[in-house]
Amino acid sequence: MDDVIDVQKVSKVYASERGPVHAIDRFSMKVREGDFVAIVGPSGCGKTTLLWGLTGLHPFNGGRAYILGEEVNKPRKEVGIIFQQSNLLPWRNIYQNVSFPLEIMKENVAEHEERIKELLDGVELTGFENHFPRELSGGMQQRVSIVRALSYDPKILLMDEPFGALDAYTRDEMDTLLLGIWKKTQKTIAFVTHRIEEAVYLANKVYVMTPRPGTNSAVFDIDLPRPRPEGITMEQKYFEIVAEIKRRIVKDVEKQKEEGVYQSQAYSTVT
Amino acid sequence: MDAYDKQLEEEIPDFEEHAPGKHGAFDISATVSSVKIHGWKQVSGILAVAIVILGGLELLIRLFHVPEFVFPAPSATFKALVTSFPNNYPHFLITLGELVAGYVVGASIGLVLAAVLTQVPYLEKVITPYILLLICTPTLALVPLLMLKLGFNIWPRIIAVSLASGPMVMINSVTGFRRTDLAKIALAKSYGATTFQIFRKIRFPLALPMIIVGLLVGGIFGLITAVGSDMVGGKMGLGNKISYYSSLARMAHFFAIIILVAIIGISIWILFSRVGKKWASWTE
Known part of the structure; x- marks a missing residue:
């Protein structure tokens, strides 16, 4: 069984006060074991909705999604989600935040102590165990949230614009760090972002979503060598791929504008 | 375990913490923390x-x-405080006892009600007007009625104290429990948390700062009511001594009692600002 994530034409409509919001519409995707896939698209095209649905946080209205061959209808231990913001619990220190999933799963946290320490060391956070989230920078907080997701060793990581709130330089560092973690842990990663540059640098395959309602626009295989040094983002081939994906997105927006269905996020009140 | 969390099921993913107003209607957190x-x-x-x-x-x-009956000198008040302390001590204990007993009952009921009601929005809407009625009606006014039913003993006062402090604790705790943070609930849920785990590990800690404020305000309201109901009837308690000394124009003794009442009040404040510092300092 190759496809650990198999999304078949899922849709989700929210009932909001201003009428129904079609977040995603018949979106499909397949991710092989150990693969790194990115999903890009303009803001508000339902990328977060897709990941929350795959995590089993909310149901889809249509279509089916399978994780490890089983239909998703509740959260599973094999899946870890990393949120847009670090989403740390401010009343817990770093160690307690990192061991929070184990606590919820009623595991004996003490048994995992060594592994947690190792994971913290891997993201250069040794010595911060007793600090509280507010004492850490944004980049450090997001590193804690990565360790938290790895703490119970899920096979699949779903990442929802995890570095979107960080400044550009920190973001680049975090991307490189993430590639290192991926190589070491061999997880299957589905990474959502609105930054095409980031998607191309990180992923083997980039799914492009249309503006809302988000549906499949195109899939690009990223034919860049591995391992990818940071310098690769300054090479001609990298730029060409980024430009090609950008052209695709611009075209999607143009098409929606022609049809009069485009909802610009710059003027929208609904996220 | 429910497959989906009711709140997550239909909500658009959201990463903002939502509190009705930044703090509650009875926000005195400034006095607790700053x-x-x-x-x-x-x-x-x-x-x-x-x-x-x-x-x-x-x-x-x-x-x-x-003259003393117009205004006592601080030295006279201090002297009265020391010399009459053996006399006042039993009354101090009675008022303190009314306060503690009434408060423990009232605050516990208020806290539990808040925790339960906020989970059932319909019930919350039905019950809240009555709680507001209790807050807006001085429960002191009920003491004479309670005395007719229960006699001139300590019970009407304990009931009055719990009726005064309970709703205060409840209304503030409700504000706390209504703070929702969809992303944090989603976080716990993504690890398979049960409804009870989400309550214990997310909703309760989020509500804790407001609960502590409620416990403080409830304590002060309880003290006011305990002293007030001492005044209404019976022959014991600090409130009773206040009316007694003022009717005799023995103002030094009168002020000595006021100091005893103030000591209880300040102790309540110190207790909860300590608790706040220990358990809710993350909000600073």
Whole structure:
């Protein structure tokens, strides 16, 4: 069984006060074991909705999604989600935040102590165990949230614009760090972002979503060598791929504008 | 375990913390967290003000021979506090007992009600007007009625104290429990948390700062009601002594009782600002 994530034409409509919001519409995707896939698209095209649905946080209205061959209808231990913001619990220190999933799963946290320490060391956070989230920078907080997701060793990581709130330089560092973690842990990663540059640098395959309602626009295989040094983002081939994906997105927006269905996020009140 | 969390099921993913107003309607969190006295300079300043006020008062009263029934000198009040303490001590214990007993019952009911009601929005909407009614009606007014039913003993006062403090604790806790943070609930849920785990590990800690404020306000309201119901009837309690001494115009003794009441009030404040610092300092 190759496809650990198999999304078949899922849709989700929210009932909001201003009428129904079609977040995603018949979106499909397949991710092989150990693969790194990115999903890009303009803001508000339902990328977060897709990941929350795959995590089993909310149901889809249509279509089916399978994780490890089983239909998703509740959260599973094999899946870890990393949120847009670090989403740390401010009343817990770093160690307690990192061991929070184990606590919820009623595991004996003490048994995992060594592994947690190792994971913290891997993201250069040794010595911060007793600090509280507010004492850490944004980049450090997001590193804690990565360790938290790895703490119970899920096979699949779903990442929802995890570095979107960080400044550009920190973001680049975090991307490189993430590639290192991926190589070491061999997880299957589905990474959502609105930054095409980031998607191309990180992923083997980039799914492009249309503006809302988000549906499949195109899939690009990223034919860049591995391992990818940071310098690769300054090479001609990298730029060409980024430009090609950008052209695709611009075209999607143009098409929606022609049809009069485009909802610009710059003027929208609904996220 | 429910497959989906009711709140997550239909909500658009959201990463903002939502609190009705930043704090509650009865927000006095400033008094809990922001008064910090550091260093000899601030301490000596505060002491100097006390010395100037008390000393000035003493001086003026002696200079103009103000009689005790008009205003007692601080020294006379202090003397009365010390000499009448053996007499006042049983009354101090009675008022403290009314307060503690009524408060424990009222605050527990208020807290549990808040936790349960906020989970059932319909019930919350139905019950809240009655809680507001209890808050807006001085429960002191009920004491004479309660006395007719229960007699001139300590029980009407305990009930009055719990009726005064319980709703205060409840209304503030409700504000706390209504703070929702969809992303944090989603976080716990993504690890398979049960409804109870989400309550214990996310909703309750989020609500804790407001609960502590509620417990503080409830304590102060309870004290007011305990002293007030002492005044309404019976022959015991600090409130009773306040009416007794004022009717005799023995103002030094009167003020001595006021100081005893203030000591209880200040202790309540110190207790909960300590608790707040320990358990809710993350909000700072």
